Amino acid sequence: MIAITINGKQREVAADPDMPLLWVIRDLLGLTGTKFGCGVAQCGACTVHLNGEAVRSCVTKVSRAAGQQVTTIEGLSELNDHPLQIAWAEFDVPQCGYCQSGQLMSAAVLLRENPNPTDQDIDDAMSGNICRCGTYPRIRSAIHKAAELQREGAKS
Ligand code: FES
């Protein structure tokens, strides 16, 4: 058995240590918000946080997450009220939606590290997350808005 803390809850999974974390998250734990895209670390659809850092769960062995903290899109906020989620709704960012949980998880790390990102900062930080629907302009606008909401929240 492998113990992982996922979205704040301790879970034990009967998984081969080499199993990709993505398989564990989706198939063993039933958290299907994280998506399988390419399976080879090229698209970002499977992005989750491992101890607060964005990782590609399709190429991360579950053994690497043993005893660690994993956050998926389901755990980004308790009430879907992370500034990014509020901004995403305001800008109606998703089209098909498939890439969006990965986009949000990458953007959350960006905002934590850089509360006032420029367009270039956003493009650099988000370059590993591919969107086949081309929602990039809305993603960028929503990240600027979320940064603004986060800064306002920090002041109040
Ligand atoms: S599914 Fe992991 S990066 Fe594409």
Ligand code: FES
């Ligand atoms: S919204 Fe369709 S792939 Fe990004």
